[in-house]
Amino acid sequence: MTAAVLFQSVSRHFGAVRAVDGVDLSIAEGEFFAMLGPSGSGKTTCLRLIAGFEQPTSGHIEIFGETAEGVPPYRRNVNTVFQDYALFPHLSILDNVAYGLMVKGVGKAERRRAAEEALAMVALPGYGARKPGQLSGGQRQRVALARALVNRPRVLLLDEPLGALDLKLREQMQEELKTLQKTLGLTFVFVTHDQGEALSMADRVAVFHDGKVRQVGTPEEIYRRPRSRFVADFVGSSNILSPALCAALGLGAGTASLRPEQISLGPATGDRIGLTGRAVSASFLGPVNRLTADCGGERIVAALPAGVALPAPGAEVTLSFDRSALHLMEDA
Amino acid sequence: MRSEHRAKAPFGLKLAAGLGLLFLHLPILLIFLYAFTTEEKSYRFPPPGLTLEWLAVTWGRADVWAALTLSLKVASLATAIALVLGTLCAAAVSRSAFFGREVVSLLVILPIALPGIITGIALRSAFSMADIPFSFFTIVLGHATFCIVVVYNNAVARFRRLSGSLVEASMDLGADGFQTFRYVILPNIGTSLLAGGMLAFALSFDEVIVTTFTAGQQSTLPIWMLQELIRPRQRPVTNVVAMIVVLVTLLPILAAFFLTRDGDSIAGGGK
Amino acid sequence: MAAVAGLSAPSRTTGTTGRLSDLLWRHPRLLLGLLLGPPLAWLGVVYLGSLAVFLSQSIFAIDDFSGLITYEPTLATYRQLFSDANLDIIVRTLSMAAVVTLASIVVAFPIAYYAARYARGGWKALFYLGVMLPLWSSYLVKIYAWKLILAKEGIVTWAFERLHLGWLLDAWLALPVIGGNSLSVSYTGTFLVFVYVWLPFMILPIQAALERVPGSLVEASADLGADPRQTFRHVLLPLALPGIVAGSIFTFSLTLGDYIIPQIIGSSRLFIGQAVYAQQGTAGNIPLAAAFTVVPIVIMAVYLWAARRMGAFNAL
Numbered sequence: 001m002t003a004a005v006l007f008q009s010v011s012r013h014f015g016a017v018r019a020v021d022g023v024d025l026s027i028a029e030g031e032f033f034a035m036l037g038p039s040g041s042g043k044t045t046c047l048r049l050i051a052g053f054e055q056p057t058s059g060h061i062e063i064f065g066e067t068a069e070g071v072p073p074y075r076r077n078v079n080t081v082f083q084d085y086a087l088f089p090h091l092s093i094l095d096n097v098a099y100g101l102m103v104k105g106v107g108k109a110e111r112r113r114a115a116e117e118a119l120a121m122v123a124l125p126g127y128g129a130r131k132p133g134q135l136s137g138g139q140r141q142r143v144a145l146a147r148a149l150v151n152r153p154r155v156l157l158l159d160e161p162l163g164a165l166d167l168k169l170r171e172q173m174q175e176e177l178k179t180l181q182k183t184l185g186l187t188f189v190f191v192t193h194d195q196g197e198a199l200s201m202a203d204r205v206a207v208f209h210d211g212k213v214r215q216v217g218t219p220e221e222i223y224r225r226p227r228s229r230f231v232a233d234f235v236g237s238s239n240i241l242s243p244a245l246c247a248a249l250g251l252g253a254g255t256a257s258l259r260p261e262q263i264s265l266g267p268a269t270g271d272r273i274g275l276t277g278r279a280v281s282a283s284f285l286g287p288v289n290r291l292t293a294d295c296g297g298e299r300i301v302a303a304l305p306a307g308v309a310l311p312a313p314g315a316e317v318t319l320s321f322d323r324s325a326l327h328l329m330e331d332a
Numbered sequence: 333m334r335s336e337h338r339a340k341a342p343f344g345l346k347l348a349a350g351l352g353l354l355f356l357h358l359p360i361l362l363i364f365l366y367a368f369t370t371e372e373k374s375y376r377f378p379p380p381g382l383t384l385e386w387l388a389v390t391w392g393r394a395d396v397w398a399a400l401t402l403s404l405k406v407a408s409l410a411t412a413i414a415l416v417l418g419t420l421c422a423a424a425v426s427r428s429a430f431f432g433r434e435v436v437s438l439l440v441i442l443p444i445a446l447p448g449i450i451t452g453i454a455l456r457s458a459f460s461m462a463d464i465p466f467s468f469f470t471i472v473l474g475h476a477t478f479c480i481v482v483v484y485n486n487a488v489a490r491f492r493r494l495s496g497s498l499v500e501a502s503m504d505l506g507a508d509g510f511q512t513f514r515y516v517i518l519p520n521i522g523t524s525l526l527a528g529g530m531l532a533f534a535l536s537f538d539e540v541i542v543t544t545f546t547a548g549q550q551s552t553l554p555i556w557m558l559q560e561l562i563r564p565r566q567r568p569v570t571n572v573v574a575m576i577v578v579l580v581t582l583l584p585i586l587a588a589f590f591l592t593r594d595g596d597s598i599a600g601g602g603k
Numbered sequence: 604m605a606a607v608a609g610l611s612a613p614s615r616t617t618g619t620t621g622r623l624s625d626l627l628w629r630h631p632r633l634l635l636g637l638l639l640g641p642p643l644a645w646l647g648v649v650y651l652g653s654l655a656v657f658l659s660q661s662i663f664a665i666d667d668f669s670g671l672i673t674y675e676p677t678l679a680t681y682r683q684l685f686s687d688a689n690l691d692i693i694v695r696t697l698s699m700a701a702v703v704t705l706a707s708i709v710v711a712f713p714i715a716y717y718a719a720r721y722a723r724g725g726w727k728a729l730f731y732l733g734v735m736l737p738l739w740s741s742y743l744v745k746i747y748a749w750k751l752i753l754a755k756e757g758i759v760t761w762a763f764e765r766l767h768l769g770w771l772l773d774a775w776l777a778l779p780v781i782g783g784n785s786l787s788v789s790y791t792g793t794f795l796v797f798v799y800v801w802l803p804f805m806i807l808p809i810q811a812a813l814e815r816v817p818g819s820l821v822e823a824s825a826d827l828g829a830d831p832r833q834t835f836r837h838v839l840l841p842l843a844l845p846g847i848v849a850g851s852i853f854t855f856s857l858t859l860g861d862y863i864i865p866q867i868i869g870s871s872r873l874f875i876g877q878a879v880y881a882q883q884g885t886a887g888n889i890p891l892a893a894a895f896t897v898v899p900i901v902i903m904a905v906y907l908w909a910a911r912r913m914g915a916f917n918a919l
Binding site for chain 1: 495497498500501502503504505506507508511515516519520
C-alpha cells in the first residue's frame with residue numbers, strides 16, 4: 001500500500017542549522033501519527049515540509065505516491081491546523097470556513113452549506129456570522145479545524161493545536177479529535193511536545209531530537225522499549241541503570257531503563273529482582289506517591305500506589321521489579 | 333506606567349503644555365478670522381469689520397480655480413503612483429530579509445529627509461539635461477517621489493502586524509499567490525493604504541518647494557499662494573484661499589487618523 | 604460528516620494566473636525582483652540619478668566670460684563657496700538652525716511630557732491630534748498666518764499696545780542683529796516661524812521616547828528619595844535624550860534646507876537655501892548651487908553619524 005506521507009532521508013538546513021537531518025518516515029493512510037519532541041527538535045519543520053511551506057535541502061518526500069518537492073502548498077491535498085489558528089481576522093467565521101472552497105471556485109450556496117455543516121461537526125452551529133475576535137480560544141481552535149476539514153484533505157496536519165488551551169479543554173479536545181479522526185478515517189499528523197498527548201492519542205509516535213527521528217513505534221513500544229536514553233527520559237520518566245548494575249544483573253553491556261511504576265516495595269519473590277538501599281525522600285502526589293532511594297550509589301525512583309506506607313527518609317528499603325520491566329538500550 | 337494613583341501633573345507643566353498647544357493652534361485659527369475681514373490693504377488687527385464678500389469674489393476667480401484643479405489632479409495622480417510603488421516596496425521589505433534591505437528603506441526615506449530644494453533642483457537639472465519640457469507630469473513625478481515614503485511607512489507597519497501564518501493559511505487552503513493577495517493581504521492592509529494615501533494626498537496638495545522647480549509656468553495652489561506671499565496682489569482673496577487650503581488638508585488628515593486608529597483597536601480586540 | 608464527504612473533489616487553480624503563481628512560488632527571488640523593480644527604478648535610477656548628476660556638477664565651474672559650465676574637474680567652485688560672503692551665509696544658517704533647535708526642545712518638552720505621562724484616553728487622542736494637525740497643515744498657510752501675526756499692524760503689535768508694553772517691543776526691535784523695522788522683517792520673526800513650523804517634528808519623537816519610560820522607573824526614583832527635580836534630571840532626561848536627538852535631526856535639517864521662510868519673513872540677508880535658489884536661478888551658476896547643496900548634506904551626514912553613535916536610532 002502507498003504511504004500517505006513518505007520521507008526518504010529528508011534534510012532541511014537553515015544556514016548552518018540542521019533543523020531536519022536525514023529523516024526517514026512512512027505514515028500510513030488513516031493513521032493518527034504524532035511527531036513528538038522538545039522545541040527545536042525538527043518536528044514542526046517536518047510538518048511544514050509536508051504542508052509545502054518548506055522545501056527539503058536534500059532527500060525526497062512523497063504524498064500518496066506523488067513527489068512533493070516543487071509542489072506549492074496550494075496544490076497539495078493537505079490542510080493544516082495552525083498553532084495560532086491563523087483565522088482571517090477580516091472574515092466572518094462562515095467565510096473563514098468556506099475560504100478553501102471559495103478559492104477553488106465552489107458555488108456560493110454549496111460552500112455555505114458545506115461550511116455550516118463543518119461548523120456543526122465541530123459543535124459550533126450558528127456561529128457563522130461572528131468574527132474570530134469574538135470567539136474564545138477553544139472555539140477558534142474548532143473553527144480552524146472545520147476550516148481545514150471542509151476541504152476534505154487527504155492528510156490533516158495539526159501543529160500543536162491544543163497548546164494554547166487550558167488543561168480541561170485540552171483533555172476534552174483530545175478526546176474529540178481522536179473520535180473525529182476515527183469517524184473520518186483521515187490521516188492525521190499531529191505535532192506536539194506533550195508526551196502524554198502523543199501517547200494517548202496517536203496510533204504511532206515518532207520521537208524527534210536534534211533534527212533526527214530517534215524512534216518510531218506505537219505508544220506502548222515507545223514507552224516500554226525506549227531505544228535510547230533520550231527517549232526513555234523524554235517519554236515519561238525513567239530510571240536509567242548504569243552499565244555496572246546492568247552487568248551485575250546479568251543483562252549484558254549497556255544501560256537499561258526501568259519505569260518507576262514497575263517497581264514495588266518489598267523483597268523479591270519468584271523471578272523478580274530485588275535491590276536494597278536507603279530511602280532518600282518520599283513525596284505524596286495523590287493517586288501515586290514517589291519514593292526516591294539510593295541503592296548502592298544508583299538513584300532509583302519508584303512510583304508506589306496510594307495506600308502503600310512510605311518509609312521515612314534514611315530507612316532501609318528493599319525494592320523489587322520484574323525482569324521483563326528492564327529494557328536494555330542502544331546507547332550508553 | 334499605568335498606575336491608577338498617579339500624581340497629578342504639576343501646575344507649571346500643565347501651563348507650559350497648554351501654552352505650547354495654544355502656540356501651535358492660534359495662528360491657524362487666525363486664518364479663519366482673516367478670511368472674513370473687510371480690510372483690503374493691510375493685515376490690520378483687530379479687523380475693522382467682517383464680511384462674506386471675499387468668499388464670493390474668490391469663488392469667481394478663474395486663476396484660483398485653475399490652480400485648485402491642477403493641485404487636485406497632481407495630488408490624485410501622485411497619490412496613485414505612490415500607493416503602487418510604496419506598497420510594492422513595503423511588501424518586498426517585509427516579506428523577506430534580503431541583502432540591501434536597509435538600503436531600500438533608506439532610499440525611500442531620502443526624498444523627504446533631504447531638504448526639498450535639493451530634490452527639486454536635482455529633478456529640474458535632470459529634466460533639462462534630458463530635454464523634458466515642464467508639464468503636468470513633471471510635477472507629478474516630483475510629488476510621487478516624496479509621497480512614496482508616506483504610503484510605505486503606513487504599509488510597512490501594517491505588514492509587520494499581519495501574521496505570517498495568515499498568508500500560509502491561505503495558501504494551505506488552496507489559494508495561489510494572487511488569490512492570497514486579493515482575499516487576505518489586501519483586506520488586511522487596506523485601511524493602512526487608505527490612510528497612507530490620504531496623507532500622501534495632503535502632502536502633495538500642499539507641496540511648494542519641489543513644485544517650484546518642476547512646474548515651469550504652471551501654477552498649483554501652493555505656487556499661487558507663494559506668489560501672493562511674495563507680491564501680494566489681492567490680500568482678501570489670499571486670506572480666503574488660505575482658509576480653503578486648511579480645510580482641504582484637514583479632512584484627509586482626520587480621516588487618516590481615524591482609519592488607523594480604528595484598525596488598531598480592531599487588531600487589539602482580536603488579541 | 605457525510606455532508607462534508609459529499610463535496611465535489613476540489614478543482615485546483617489553473618490557467619495563466621495559476622501558472623504564474625507557481626512560477627513565482629518556485630522562484631521567490633523573481634517575485635522579490637518584480638516587487639522591488641518599479642520602486643527601485645523610480646527612486647534608485649530616476650531620483651538618485653538626478654541627485655548624483657546635480658551634485659557632481661559642483662566639481663565643475665562656470666566660465667566667467669561665457670557663463671557656461673566648463674566640464675573639467677576643478678576645485679574653483681568650492682574655493683568660491685568658502686569666500687567670506689558665502690561663509691557668512693553658512694554661519695548664519697547654522698546659527699539659526701542651532702537656536703531654532705534649542706528653542707524647539709524647550710517648547711516641545713512640556714507638551715511631549717504631559718502627553719506621554721499624564722494625558723489619558725480622550726485627552727491623549729486630543730493631544731495627538733493637537734500635534735498632528737499643525738504638523739500636516741499647509742506649510743505655506745502656516746507661514747502666511749505668521750505674516751499676518753507679525754505684521755506691523757498685526758496682532759502682536761496690537762497685543763503689546765493693549766498691555767501698554769509697546770515700548771518693550773520697540774526696544775526689542777531696536778536691538779542690533781535680531782531687531783529690524785518690524786518683526787516680520789527681523790531675524791526674531793524668522794526664528795519664531797521656524798520654531799513654529801518645525802515644532803511638531805520635535806514633539807513627536809520626544810513623546811515616543813518618553814512613552815517608553817515605564818512609570819515604575821519614576822516611582823522607583825521617588826522611592827529612593829529623589830525629589831521631582833532630581834528624578835527629571837537623572838532619570839527622565841537621559842531616557843528622553845534619544846528622542847530629543849531624533850527631533851533635533853528634523854529641526855536642524857529642515858532649517859538648513861529651507862528657503863521660503865527666510866524669504867517671506869526675515870531680513871534680506873540670505874540663508875543657504877536662498878543662496879542655492881539664487882545660484883541655480885537668477886545667477887545661473889549651477890556648480891555653485893550644487894556646492895552649496897553639499898554643505899547641508901555633509902553637515903547632516905556628520906550629525907546623523909553622531910546621533911547614531913549616541914544611540915538615537917536604536918531608541919526609535
